[in-house]
Amino acid sequence: MSDELILQAADIEQWDAQADVVVIGLGAAGVCASIEAQAAGVSVHVLERASGAGGTTALAAGHLYLGGGTRVQKACGIEDSVEDMYNYIMAVTPNPAECEEKIRLYCEQSVDHFNWLVDQGVPFKDSIYEEKAVVQPTDDCLIWSGNEKVWPYSEKATPAPRGHKVQREGEQGGSLLIEVLVKNLETLGATIEYDCGAKALVVDDTGQVVGVSYKQFGEMKTVKADKGVVLACGGFTQNKEMLAEYAPVMTQGVTPYSNPNDKGIGIQFGQALGAGIAHMGGLLVTSAFYPPASMLKGILINKHGKRFVNEDSYHGRTAALSLEQDDGIVYHIADEATYGKPTMMGQELIDGYETVEEIEVALELPQGSLVETMTNYNKHAENGEDPEMHKYRDWIQPLKSPFAVTQLSLGKSFYMGFTLGGLTVSIDGEVLKEDGRVIDGLYAAGACASNIAQDSNGYSSGTCIGESTFFGRRVGKRVAAEV
Ligand SMILES: Cc1cc2nc3c(=O)[nH]c(=O)nc-3n(C[C@H](O)[C@H](O)[C@H](O)COP(=O)(O)OP(=O)(O)OC[C@H]3O[C@@H](n4cnc5c(N)ncnc54)[C@H](O)[C@@H]3O)c2cc1C
Secondary structure: OOOOOEEEHHHOOOOOEEEEEEEEOOOHHHHHHHHHHHHOOOOEEEEOOOOOOOHHHHHOOOEEEOOOOOHHHHHOOOOOOHHHHHHHHHHHOOOHHHHHHHHHHHHHOHHHHHHHHHHHOOOOOOOEOOOOOOOOOOOOOEEOOOOOOOOOHHHOOOOOOOEEEOOOOOOOHHHHHHHHHHHHHHHHOOEEEOOEEEEEEEEOOOOOEEEEEEEEOOEEEEEEEEEEEEEOOOOOOOOHHHHHHHOHHHHOOEEEOOOOOOOOHHHHHHHHOOEOEEOOOOEEEEOOOOOOHHHHHOEEEEOOOOOOOOOOOOHHHHHHHHHOOHHHOEEEEEEOOOOOOOOOOOOOEEEEEOOHHHHHHHHOOOOOHHHHHHHHHHHHHOOOOOOOOOOOHHHOOOOOOOEEEEEOOEOOEOEEEEEOOEEEEOOOOEEEEOOOOEEEEEEEOHHHEEOOOOOOOOOOOOHHHHHHHHHHHHHHHHHHOOO
C-alpha cells in the first residue's frame, strides 16, 4: 500500500466535508455517475481538478457508439439490431470473452441509454452524414464510425452506422454534452467543487475506502464518503512515466492527446489498494489520411513495397497496423483521379512520379516490389475486386500514372493517441483486486476503468464516451444503493 496515495481514516482529526458519494473528476463518466447517484436520492460531492467541467470529453467530437435501433437510426431508415451490434463489437474486440457480459449489456441497453441522454436534453439530429469521414463537419448525427463495412467484420454482422454525434457542427459535440449534463447535475443539487485535485484516498481499518484528501488553492482538505468514492478522473495519456511503462509507442513519435490532467491518478489510487489493471498498452492511435474519401482508393504500402491493410479500414485500425510495419514506414500511393491533400492531419505529399519504378527508386523500396504490388492490385481492380486485402468495392479502381506519394511514416507524419487501459472493474464499476475481489467503497468508470475498448485495431469512434456515460450511470446507481 502506497503511503502517499492512501491515508488512514484514524489519522483524520476532522473532515472538512461529508457526502454519501464522492466523485473524482467531472468528465463524461463523472457527470453521469453523479446524476444517477443524486437522482437516486443520495448526496454527491464532486471534486474536479480543473477550473471547469469537461476533461477530455470536452475536447471530443462527441460521438457515442450506440445502436440496436435508436430513434436516429430509424429516422434515417437504418436497420440495426442488438444482435448485429453485439456481433460486431464481439468481432472487433481482441479479447471479447473478457468483457462479453459488458458488451451484451451495453448493446441490449443501447437504445435506452440513447433515450436517457435525450431525456437529459442532449440533442441529436435525425440525420446521417453519408461520406466517409473521421468527424462529420456538419451537425448531422449518424456516421459510419468503425469497421462495420470493413472485411472481415462485414461478414460477422450486418453493417450499420452507429456513431451518434451530439448535435453541434464539427468537433465540438463533446463540450455540448458536458454543458447539458453538468447543468442538470447542478439543478439536482450536487456539490461541485472546482480547482480540487484529489491527492489520496482515505481508508478505514477494514480497508474500506471512506473518503478523499484533496488540494484546493494550496490548502489540503478532506471529504468523507459514506457510501463510496467514484474514480472518474480519466486515463494516463499525459503521464510520461506510465506511458513509458505501459504504452511506449506514445513516447516514440505518437503525440499524446487529451486534457492536461489526464495523469492516471485514478489508476494509481486503485493500484495502491491492490487493484488489477487491464489493456494498459491499449491505445486509440490515428494518422487519418482521409478525408478526402477519394484517398481510400489509393493503396498503403510498407518499406517492402507490400500492402498490409484494407485501406477502407477505420483510421484507428489503419494507424495501429501502420505502427506494426518495419521501422513504422508507410506510404500512400494515389493517382491523379484519387489524390487529395488529407484535410484532417495534413500529411505531406512526397512527390509526383510518372512510373512505379521511379517510386521504388525514390522510396528505396526493393526493386520490383511495388511493380508487383501495383500490377496485382490493378489487375483485380479492373474487375472491382481486391482478393489480397478485401477492400470494399466502392473504394477500388485501378491506379494510373502519374502517381502521388504521401508520407505516412511514424516520425515523419503526425500520429496522435490516447490511452484505453485502466482498472479492472465489475459490470457495476466496483474496482476489483488482481484476484477478483472487490475493494470496498471504491468504484471507477470512464477512461480510468477498463470496460469495452481494448485497442486501436478494434476501436470504433464513440466507444469511449459511449462506455463512459453508460457505465458511469451504472456506477452512480450502484454506489447510491450501497447500504
Ligand atoms: C481529440 C479527442 C477526440 C475524442 N473524440 C471522441 C469521440 O468523439 N467519442 C468518443 O467516444 N471518444 C472520444 N475521445 C475519447 C474520449 O473523449 C475520452 O475517452 C472520454 O471522454 C473520457 O471520459 P472520462 O469521463 O473518463 O474522462 P475526462 O472527460 O477526461 O474527465 C476526467 C476529469 O477528471 C479530472 N481529474 C483528473 N485528475 C483529477 C484529480 N486528481 N482530482 C480531481 N479531478 C481530476 C480531469 O480534470 C477531467 O475533468 C476523444 C479523445 C480525444 C483526445
